[in-house]
Amino acid sequence: MAEGVLVTDADGVVVHANRALRGLLGVGPEVLGRPLTEAIAQEGVQGLVELAEAERESVQEELPVRGRRVLVRVTPIEDPTTGIVAVLSDVTELRRLERIRRDFVANVSHELRTPVAAVRAATETLLSGALDRADTAREFVGIVDRHAERLHRLVEDLLELSRLESGEVRHLPEPVRLRDAVTRALELFSLAVKARGTRLTASVDPAVDCVEATAHALEHILSNLVDNAIKYSPEGATVRVTAAPHGDRVRLSVVDTGPGVEARHLPRLFERFYRADKSRSRDLGGTGLGLAIVKHLAEAIGATVSVESTPGEGTSFHVDLRPSAGPAAEPSRDE
Ligand SMILES: Nc1ncnc2c1ncn2[C@@H]1O[C@H](COP(=O)(O)OP(=O)(O)O)[C@@H](O)[C@H]1O
Ligand SMILES: [Mg+2]
Incomplete structure (x- = not known):
């Protein structure tokens, strides 16, 4: 016993x-x-x-x-x-888990507090007169809008994490054509790329076809990584998405020429709410949950994620996926 x-x-x-x-x-x-x-x-x-x-x-x-x-x-x-x-x-492990849970609740409360306080301050200002002056009304409604958006993102990310951790949705991997997933994910960024003058390129090795994944997991992983790469790099930076065979895996990489991450942060980067640059992440509307979600999604489809970075030169995130022999499921047609 x-x-x-x-x-x-x-x-x-x-x-x-x-x-x-x-x-x-x-x-x-x-x-x-x-x-x-x-x-x-x-x-x-x-x-x-x-x-x-x-x-x-x-x-x-x-x-x-x-x-x-x-x-x-x-x-x-x-x-x-x-x-x-x-x-x-x-009871060492039990106590450790309890501490993680407590820290998590404290972190969530802390993250909620800022946007909630901002919304309250703005509505109070509006109610106490600013509403009657068109220029100030617009400004304060804008503040409410931005912080409501941030709350929305936080809640969405928390729900996604909790779904993943509860194992409630089973991510049964199936063959997914990697080229298609990359194309779909990158489409989401056409506006952001234009606004920041980022050069976003994709190259999928012709030897790579299908991987074991779900379309949802793959696109979510990619969009989180590409979002970070664009967001944390200065204007005019280059972000490359590549996929190529890597040993018995297929390596999907998102490589940027941004500021990089100091080595001391790297081991904790995939933890919930861990940020290398706190104020920058918050300014950019980050929730600090993106990479935790990426890691969970990767695990759910039997893939592994890793990161390499050189401060001042850039960062590379790698997702090592299981290649799949089977053909991608045909999109179902309405009869
Ligand atoms: N491509 C990147 N370049 C530099 N720093 C990065 C990059 N990707 C992630 N980071 C760092 O990792 C942290 C965690 O990322 P993430 O979990 O996506 O949270 P968020 O983007 O919401 O802050 C970020 O706050 C940032 O400090
Ligand atoms: Mg992020």
Whole structure:
């Protein structure tokens, strides 16, 4: 069993200590037959045993044990024998997950607060007179509009993440023609590219045909990566989308000539709400969730994502996809 179990007899001698217990406390089988006070040096355990014996009821406490969090529950044994049973559970991972959840809720609240405060301030200004003056009315409605848009994006990204994490929608990969997905994704950026004078190019190796994916996942991954590449690069930069065989995979890359990302940020870039450049991301309306979504989508279709970057030269994101032998499903025709 996963829990560590320790039993003593009426004289306080250890009569049972399972493998999990010995592993948790870092002791060997020699603890058997010895008094608990000598056998177990772990701080806190002895005190709990004494308390349980004095109170004649179960007591528990979470203790730091050899770098882990361990919940220790001590129960006195009722007649005919006396002594105690101690059950030790390693709750390190549980506590870690709880902390992640707490941080996530705190992050979401923090992200919501700014746009909500901006909308409230603008509507208050409007209601207290600005509404009657055409020029200021327009300005403040514009502020409401921008921040409502930001709230909308945040909610959409959160929903997408939660759908992906719950596994509620199954992304059953099927053959998808990569060239088509690239073309469709890039179409979305024709306006942004014009506005920023970005050179956006795509080249798909003729040897690449279908990959295991879903059209939704592939286009969403690509549009998030291309959006970042355009957004974080200065005007007139070049963004290249390429696809070519890479070992037994197909590597889809989005390469930009933007500012790059410092090496210390790279390992955390795919975490929810992690931003290398906080103020810049917010100014550009980013939610900080794009790359977390990319990573989840990639995992859902059995692909892996990675990033390389040289500050001052640019950034490359790679998605390594499974090639697919089968033909792409024909688009269904209305009969
Ligand atoms: N192509 C890129 N060039 C430079 N920095 C990037 C690039 N792509 C992502 N980043 C950094 O990674 C962070 C996380 O990206 P993302 O999850 O898409 O969030 P968002 O774009 O909403 O801030 C960004 O805030 C930015 O600091
Ligand atoms: Mg983004």
